Amino acid sequence: MKSMIQMIAVLSLLCGLAGFSLSYLKMSTATQIESQVLTFVQGPAILSVFKGSDNSPIEDRKAFTLKDGRKVNVFPAMKGGKLYGVAIEAFGKGYGGDIGVAVGFNIHQDTLAGIGMTTMKETAGIGTRLSEPDFLNQFPDKKLPVKLKADGGEIDAISGATVSSVGAMLAVSNAVAIYQEIKPLLLETWK
Secondary structure: OOOHHHHHHHHHHHHHHHHHHHHHHHHHHHHHHHHHHHHHHHHHHHHHOEEEEOOOOOOOOEEOOOOOOOOOEEEEEEOOOOEEEEEEEEEEOOOOEEEEEEEEEEEEOEEEEEEEEEEEEOOOOHHHHOOOHHHHOOOOOOOOOOOOHHHHOEOOOOOOOOOHHHHHHHHHHHHHHHHHHHHHHHHHHHO
């Protein structure tokens, strides 16, 4: 009985040390992970939406808290020192998991500047066509809200990838909702 108690104590100590080590490792690498995501995942999508900005939307980003308590990063695009657009990343459920979309907004016209895919695990050659120009080029200058043609909108779904197309549109709709909620704060923050 005594050896069983010793074994339980040793295993508990080892599990506690392993848990502490993993949590410390996660905390100490959080800023490097965020930097890598911004550089290699979100950055290219956001920069493809705002090619002509004078600033670095990645470096000038600000976090905003939504009414439901969630935090969202907003990436501003400036020309001549004035805000002309913002990008917000949002997610929708696709065939292979969540689809991340960076959605750019022309802030003074309330239209889309464009979209860029940040993350997806869709079927190669079918759902991954979301990141091709045929799909992406449908979004610039569209009035809000944006919908698929099947739902009475102007955006063509990808043939054979309906679930992926719906997931991308859900991400865009989620970004539109966030944008509409925080637009007054955006105009106040970047005057």
